[in-house]
Amino acid sequence: MNQIHKHPHPHKRSFLQLSALALLAPAALLASAQQAPAATTTVEAEAVVRHHAVLVEAVYADTLAAAKDLQSAIAAFVAAPSAEALDKARQAWRAAREFYGQTEAFRFYGGPIDDARGPEGRLNAWPLDEAYVDAVAGKPKAGLINNPKFRISKASLSQANERGGEENISAGWHAIEFLLWGQDRSETGPGERSPDDFIDGRAPNADRRRQYLAVVTELLIDDLSFLANAWAPGARNYRAKFEQGGRESVRKMIVGLGSLSRGELAGERLEVALNSQDQEDEHSCFSDNTHRDAVTNALGIQNVWLGQYTRRDGSLLQGPGLRDLVAAKKPDLAERTTAQIAASVAAAEAIQAPFDREIAGAKDAPGRLRVRKTIDSLVAQSKLLVDAAAAVGIAKLTLVQP
Template sequence: MKKIAMALLLGVAVYSTGVSATDVDQQQVVKQYSVLVSASYQDSLSSARDMQGKINAFLAAPSPQTLKAAQAAWLEAREWYGQSEAFRFYGGPIDSETGPEGFINAWPLDEAYIDGVKGKPKAGIINSKAAITEAKLRSLNERGGEENIATGWHAIEFLLWGQDLSRDSAGQRPFTDYTTAPNAKRRGEYLKLVTQMLVDDLASVEKEWQPNQQNFRAQFEQGGNDSIKKIFTSLGTLSRGELAGERIEVALDTQNQEDEHSCFSDNTHRDIVSNAKGIQNVWEGRFVRRSGEVVAGASLKQLVAQKSAAVADAVSSDMATSVKNAEAIVAPFDREIIGKKDAPGRKRVLAVVDALKNQTKNLVEAAKALGIKRLNTSV
């Protein structure tokens, strides 16, 4: 109660289920997880809609100022989407066989599949005669190769920033690409459409987690131990297979800018932080919303602590270290990964990988403490 009173004194709204550390049960944890997921997707959707408003304003009156505002809105929206990735990897609404994740966040992206690039000014869908319609872009997404990405966050990112051809800054796409450049009108139509598609896809996921509906959330809350296992699978897979592996170790191995997550905007360091925070949010059953409201309640941490306080403390410590180390990465990420093993940047990035590996190992132990013997943490 003292913590809640202090938060209210500071002007921060707090939502809590009122569950103490000594009376948490499986069902309460599952229900609180649903509350957290719903709140997170609401914020991701609302920030994407705010971004859409800035993009539409830019397209209506292209200028350096309106382009910068659209870019800033993309960066802000990514913070909220990144935290929601802790709800993936178990066949939920976001990435089931029919889920929209591949249209939302697929990467890495071959820029020349969408638009002209250095040395190939007439490349891409924008410079072709292909129809710029939702059906066409969905059909073209990942057609003929995983890097042939036509939609989602990174298509929008590329259209806002352009190629990153600088060592020390993000892409420098001029606003005139939407005014006097060849195919400027088609470029604007493309950006407007893929932004609308992203908003629609996020809305479809958010709807499946709304309370008191006949949707995925209603089924999930009746899943008992299976739902607990899904939560652990999501955390473990994002920690080890996806974030430590696909998103960081691959780039460290190749030292290639094309293998970083948000290479056009130089936002990869923040992608890593938001993913790490998302994992921590789920473990703690706590989420700080865009409004400042704190959503808090029964957590996996509490549930595991009732079986093994030592294991729960180890996971919590590892997650705090993961977030701290991720925040220590110096932008731009594509410079951090360059050099020999003992290069300061590489050491900072490797520290994140090590922390993520440790927290995954302890997440497996935490699952075992709850009777979950086998946990897949690969992508």
């Protein structure tokens, strides 16, 4: 894991007309036996928008709570590094990613996450050049951690993020992931960083490594708190404007789903890796969590479409969603879109770990076929989302370029 491929980051891609995209052939539509039928009553756009704000707030609140659990686990590990404490921190990272992955459906329309001041590039940018952060195989003195002139603070980590190159990632989920797992040099599992890297006398700059891990996690909490506050109820914030946005807010919701479906998840996160068969193009490559990234991204799309979200405590948040709005105009289209989105979630769930083995081999290798099936389903649903937008009177959509 030493070579970096410079494909565009998700927060830096250009926009174009959705209708002008060259879309792949759609996969077969699959009905979901577990999916409830679309509502038959008339739903107003305002009600869908208001409930969406409630849903977004809930997902960010759960993400922040899970990230604080991660912070506690990391604090315990930093205080007394051990294999057991490191394993608990890794488990907490995976658990928090389950919720953050579902927030990706709230992107791509200039909202708080990725507007000009948004923290997306500091939260989830990738691929990460490991040598920018810490020592790697063959470069024992590489990285900010091993540079005594670099002062480790939230401000300095933020300023260093993407400085001098898009792969120079110093903050966010994947910087934390790299520190917890290390380079993934195994074909059958994730990275195997030793807790000794954080113990004085057993590894150079262990104290700075502990400090870096603690500070970069605190910065993550700050950024997630910013997003939670932007969607909090009863405040003069982005949510207040969004709730008053009417049809424009509905357009943003569909843009987010279409962009994540085609340009980001099907394109950047799956198709690029499938074509290159390169581990560097894997989203969460250090932890081998990429298969779950795909599932949670697909689930986030389904959440918004249905107006449903299963909370961290297991309760179901439910209300009017985009499906209901479309069903009032074109019930058949609403059902076909619902079935296709369910098919995408199911296809993503079939992708096996480790992802870097799924994308390897001949064109007809079982793993490659599973990834291709997911891509095709996501592309098919993006076409249906265009039709759904038209059904509710929205013609002008923009989507990130695949």
